[in-house]
Amino acid sequence: MSKKLLPCSNERMLELADHLPTPFHLYDEKAIRLNARAFKEAFAWVDGFKNYFAVKACPNPAILAMLREEGFGADCSSEPELVLAAQAGIVGEGIMFTSNDTPDEEFKAACRYGAVVNLDDITHIDVLEKVAGMPELISFRYNPGPDRTGNAIIGNPVEAKYGVTTAQLVECYRKAKALGAKRFALHTMVASNELEGAYIVETARMLFTQAVRIYRETGIRLEFVNMGGGIGIPYRLEQNAMDLSKVSQEIKALYESIIVAEGIAPLRIVFECGRVVTGPYGYVVSKVRHVTSKYKEYVGLDACMANLMRPALYGAYHHITVVGKQSLPADHVYDVTGSLCENNDKFAIDRRLPQLERGDVVVLHDAGAHGHAMGFNYNSKLRSAEYLLHEDGSVSMIRRAETMDDLFATVRFDGAPSVKVKA
Numbered sequence: 552m553s554k555k556l557l558p559c560s561n562e563r564m565l566e567l568a569d570h571l572p573t574p575f576h577l578y579d580e581k582a583i584r585l586n587a588r589a590f591k592e593a594f595a596w597v598d599g600f601k602n603y604f605a606v607k608a609c610p611n612p613a614i615l616a617m618l619r620e621e622g623f624g625a626d627c628s629s630e631p632e633l634v635l636a637a638q639a640g641i642v643g644e645g646i647m648f649t650s651n652d653t654p655d656e657e658f659k660a661a662c663r664y665g666a667v668v669n670l671d672d673i674t675h676i677d678v679l680e681k682v683a684g685m686p687e688l689i690s691f692r693y694n695p696g697p698d699r700t701g702n703a704i705i706g707n708p709v710e711a712k713y714g715v716t717t718a719q720l721v722e723c724y725r726k727a728k729a730l731g732a733k734r735f736a737l738h739t740m741v742a743s744n745e746l747e748g749a750y751i752v753e754t755a756r757m758l759f760t761q762a763v764r765i766y767r768e769t770g771i772r773l774e775f776v777n778m779g780g781g782i783g784i785p786y787r788l789e790q791n792a793m794d795l796s797k798v799s800q801e802i803k804a805l806y807e808s809i810i811v812a813e814g815i816a817p818l819r820i821v822f823e824c825g826r827v828v829t830g831p832y833g834y835v836v837s838k839v840r841h842v843t844s845k846y847k848e849y850v851g852l853d854a855c856m857a858n859l860m861r862p863a864l865y866g867a868y869h870h871i872t873v874v875g876k877q878s879l880p881a882d883h884v885y886d887v888t889g890s891l892c893e894n895n896d897k898f899a900i901d902r903r904l905p906q907l908e909r910g911d912v913v914v915l916h917d918a919g920a921h922g923h924a925m926g927f928n929y930n931s932k933l934r935s936a937e938y939l940l941h942e943d944g945s946v947s948m949i950r951r952a953e954t955m956d957d958l959f960a961t962v963r964f965d966g967a968p969s970v971k972v973k974a
């Protein structure tokens with residue numbers, strides 16, 4: 552069972568909702584810091600352990616800077632994410648650049664930033680060499696194909712567009728070495744929102760086995776393996792968080808029996824998790840706008856899927872707390888909706904909640920990763936502000952809300968373009 556508590560008292564939450572325009576995203580600084588420390592502590596036996604926080608999960612420099620202070624790096628998938636990481640003080644090999652279908656310009660940018668380039672495809676070796684030169688340290692993303700079943704959410708590796716195949720893997724290292732690479736790493740990403748520790752342990756076994764194979768066939772000793780992201784969080788009350796200490800100890804046993812036994816230690820182990828780091832510690836704070844009865848009972852919030860896409864996109868469950876009504880019986884059944892002209896703009900369907908009324912403050916839990924980041928402007932909706940809640944109860948705005956000027960910044964109001972494009 553997981554608990555879904557607010558990051559502050561009811562009184563403080565109501566006060567914030569009263570003073571700040573709703574909806575807004577709120578991140579709990581203390582909880583994120585403690586969680587980051589616990590992650591590191593679980594893998595304390597790994598010399599040089601690092602989690603490269605997946606910037607796409609929460610692309611806010613204030614969050615990234617906080618995680619840098621906790622010893623994290625950044626996993627970037629595009630040039631703007633490299634900029635965000637650098638703005639947060641994460642540079643050089645503190646960045647893993649894991650992209651796919653990569654533009655030449657972004658290979659160049661990743662090399663300029665000194666990031667660890669993680670190639671997604673065997674054909675990208677020549678492209679990288681041509682556009683930016685082969686870096687000293689190079690990593691490859693491995694797709695095990697039929698040798699591994701992906702977890703339920705990420706899907707079957709055989710169907711995935713990512714990574715190099717088992718047959719291509721060794722050749723990738725040979726080729727990169729021939730082009731001047733001197734240090735090597737191996738990466739994979741085969742899970743998403745996985746709550747079973749055993750799946751993560753099997754990923755370690757898979758990477759260790761490939762590390763041995765690469766060593767035996769090429770003589771190359773990898774510097775580190777990147778286990779990817781994908782560790783899940785208990786969105787639902789009846790789910791449990793993964794026991795990272797247990798997972799770590801099981802990985803340690805494999806490390807000893809595979810890596811140490813082969814004589815290729817030390818091999819650093821790193822991750823690039825996003826969700827498990829900030830997910831549970833981000834909240835959408837919203838107010839009830841309308842309560843109405845049609846063929847079903849509806850509660851319309853001032854938030855919509857522009858603020859949190861996951862329920863509409865994946866049918867994902869996000870727990871809801873009605874501030875101040877936690878101890879009332881959940882004796883009403885509502886569809887909790889947003890204001891988009893899309894019938895799937897619903898945060899919850901047939902959810903049992905206490906009786907709601909206009910003005911109630913409603914908090915959507917577990918919105919700290921892949922939450923605000925997925926926001927969009929369909930229906931010309933404006934994305935909300937982000938605030939960081941500090942330990943003393945004060946808040947800092949770490950992103951202002953969008954305005955109509957932001958929305959219209961790219962629009963040409965003067966009709967047909969005056970710049971003629973030559974054929």
Ligand SMILES: Cc1ncc(COP(=O)(O)O)c(C=O)c1O
Nearest residue numbers: 605608780781782823824825826
């Ligand atoms: C390559 C890569 N790494 C890391 C992540 C982060 O995943 P999560 O936030 O589930 O840990 C993602 C998520 O899409 C990803 O695509």
